[in-house]
Amino acid sequence: KAGVTQTPRYLIKTRGQQVTLSCSPISGHRSVSWYQQTPGQGLQFLFEYFSETQRNKGNFPGRFSGRQFSNSRSEMNVSTLELGDSALYLCASSIGVPSEAFFGQGTRLTVV
């Protein structure tokens, strides 16, 4: 059974640009969550999608958005990038009810 796949693994962007990250969950998993990991803040919840609907949202500005497609794949978009957005972005999938979430390897975003 394939795990959670995140693309790309590494990304370098310039301040002011926008970026789209992709996540393919484990087959059969309908919930996809996104987290930001930084050295100072640990893992911070961004949002969760379930059956194409945003079910939960963390405390991040509106520059951070996401969506989920009918095949459960999810994308996360960050607009008007700031230096502080440099982080490891992790995607996690689960079957839908509160249950263990399985993480992808993450996308390392560097904003210069």
Added chain:
Amino acid sequence: DQQVKQNSPSLSVQEGRISILNCDYTNSMFDYFLWYKKYPAEGPTFLISISSIKDKNEDGRFTVFLNKSAKHLSLHIVPSQPGDSAVYFCAASADTGNQFYFGTGTSLTVIP
């Protein structure tokens, strides 16, 4: 506001001995708890979970204990092995989907 806290940033244990990692939480609505292990530049790997209806859950060398009255959980690893050296995160959710609040992690070093 850090709702899940891991107050020990690091822990060193001799191979074969017990490793005890601690986690405290403040939100009494949390009812599902997980432990993850993380290596650098990789996504967290799920280890073990416990729901609030239990006070103990075992899986091989890993046991999680939950003390709801103290809002405290711990992960016991027995016996500890060098391959267990990693950063361990505890996480909690409040039955609102898969929005997990993570602690800041404890770096475990198992000395051969």
